[in-house]
Amino acid sequence: MATIETSQPADKVDWIAEIRGLAIMLLAVLAFHSLVAKPFYIPSTSMMPSLWVGDRLVVSKYPYGWSWASASFHLLPRGDWRIWADTPEYGDVVIPVHPLRNEDYIKRVVALPGDTIEVRGGQIILNGQPIKREVVPPVRLPFEPDLLCRGAPCLSAFEQYRETGSDGRDFFAPPTWRETLPNGATYLTIDYTDQRLDNYGPYTVPADSVFVMGDNRDESADSRAAAEESGLGGAVPLANIGGRAEFITFSLDGTTTWNPASWFSSLRGDRAWTTLRPPLAEGAVSQPAAP
Numbered sequence: 001m002a003t004i005e006t007s008q009p010a011d012k013v014d015w016i017a018e019i020r021g022l023a024i025m026l027l028a029v030l031a032f033h034s035l036v037a038k039p040f041y042i043p044s045t046s047m048m049p050s051l052w053v054g055d056r057l058v059v060s061k062y063p064y065g066w067s068w069a070s071a072s073f074h075l076l077p078r079g080d081w082r083i084w085a086d087t088p089e090y091g092d093v094v095i096p097v098h099p100l101r102n103e104d105y106i107k108r109v110v111a112l113p114g115d116t117i118e119v120r121g122g123q124i125i126l127n128g129q130p131i132k133r134e135v136v137p138p139v140r141l142p143f144e145p146d147l148l149c150r151g152a153p154c155l156s157a158f159e160q161y162r163e164t165g166s167d168g169r170d171f172f173a174p175p176t177w178r179e180t181l182p183n184g185a186t187y188l189t190i191d192y193t194d195q196r197l198d199n200y201g202p203y204t205v206p207a208d209s210v211f212v213m214g215d216n217r218d219e220s221a222d223s224r225a226a227a228e229e230s231g232l233g234g235a236v237p238l239a240n241i242g243g244r245a246e247f248i249t250f251s252l253d254g255t256t257t258w259n260p261a262s263w264f265s266s267l268r269g270d271r272a273w274t275t276l277r278p279p280l281a282e283g284a285v286s287q288p289a290a291p
Contacts, residue, residue, distance in 0.1 A: 033072040035061055040095070040106070040245065045148065045157070046214035046221070047106055049139040049176065049188050050093070053147040055251045055271060059095055059243040064088060069095075069242035074102040080208075080239045087112065087238065088210055091185025091278035093245040096212055096236040099227045106245060107212035107222050107232075110181065111205050118201035119224065122191045122217060124179065125202075132180040132281075139188060143170035146254030157219055161192065184280040191217040197224040209235035245276040 032038075042055040051057070061070050065085040068076040074097065088094055088109045096105050110124055111117040118125040123133055141158065148156040156162075158172035165171055180186040191198075195218055205211050212232065214220025225231020251271040256262050 030072055033061075034070050035066065037061060037246075038072060038243070039249070040104070042106065045219050046216050047093070047108070048190055048216040048219075049141060050108075050215045050276070051106065051245075051248075052141070052251060052268075052271070054144075054254055054268070055248050057248045057276065058246045060246050061243045063092075063244045064094075064238060064241060067239040067241075069097045069240050078240075080237065082239050085238065088241070088244070089185065090181035090183045091187060093276050093278075094210070094212065095242040095245065096232055097240045097242055098230075099233050099236075099240065104242060105212075105222075105232065107214055107220070108187065109210045110213050111211035111235075113205055113207050113209055115211070116202050116204045117211050118203070119197070120199055121194075122198040124213075126182060131182070134178050136176050136178045136188065138173035139176045139190070141172040141174070142253065143172060144253050144255075148172075158192075180281045185278040186281045187215065187278045189215045189217055190219075193218050200224045203234065205235045206237075208238050210238065210241070211235045247276055248272060248274045 037058050037060050040057050040059045042051045042053055042057070045053055062084075063086060065082045067082045068074070068079050090109060090112065092109045094107060094109055096107060097103065098105060111126060116127050124131045138161070143162060148158070156172070158174050161172050161174045162170055163173050174190045175192045177189045177191055178186060179189055197220075198217070203211070211223045211234075213222045213224065221229065221231040223232045223234055223236065225233070227233035248271050251268040252266045253268055254266070256266040
């Protein structure tokens, strides 16, 4: 005689355990992003030519210790405390938080605590001495309307420096300078017009603060600009710095669409894994930051 199998009731899902596991995973990700490293996206031209719109990079959270600015999404209340505090070096690319809004910026450290900084005609003067600044051949920045232009025709600030290469492709070639800071850190900047922020100071950087500027000097709201003008309103307290930019992971030129084929064609392959630590000028020796 055939037996009839009765169906066994399906195991019930332990929703409490599932939610608990998900919460632990989210807390682990948040802790990693707050204490170790997090990804960062470049949305503006303020750090060109070092950083392009569309670059994705890694920011380490521990080089200068931890503060309220380290926490992802700025979940902690503002304060001046720091744990295992350290000071950036000249030329470091850091993530300052706006003094009035919980908005992350990315800028380069050009003056340390106790320094007196002045800018005259775009020339940085540190402690009464102009830093080394020399004209170099213009950098070539790709013409990428999806990222750099607003409206038609292109309204990029670089439009007057637009050229066409031998391959038929357009590019921008704005005036470019190489700056070298007292510790030998060297990097490229763009400075193509006379504007109000080309003259600033003199200004003495307070203790536990740094003065930061964007590498694209004419398109950067940084320590030279008032907080009400979207600038950083002077020196940035070290407690307001959320980390140091380390390297580019990958970069997209703005042509990415829903089509998977564009996910690869829009990659700027030569920018992946580019370090963001400034090289030292030949013969220079890195010096520790002042205590």
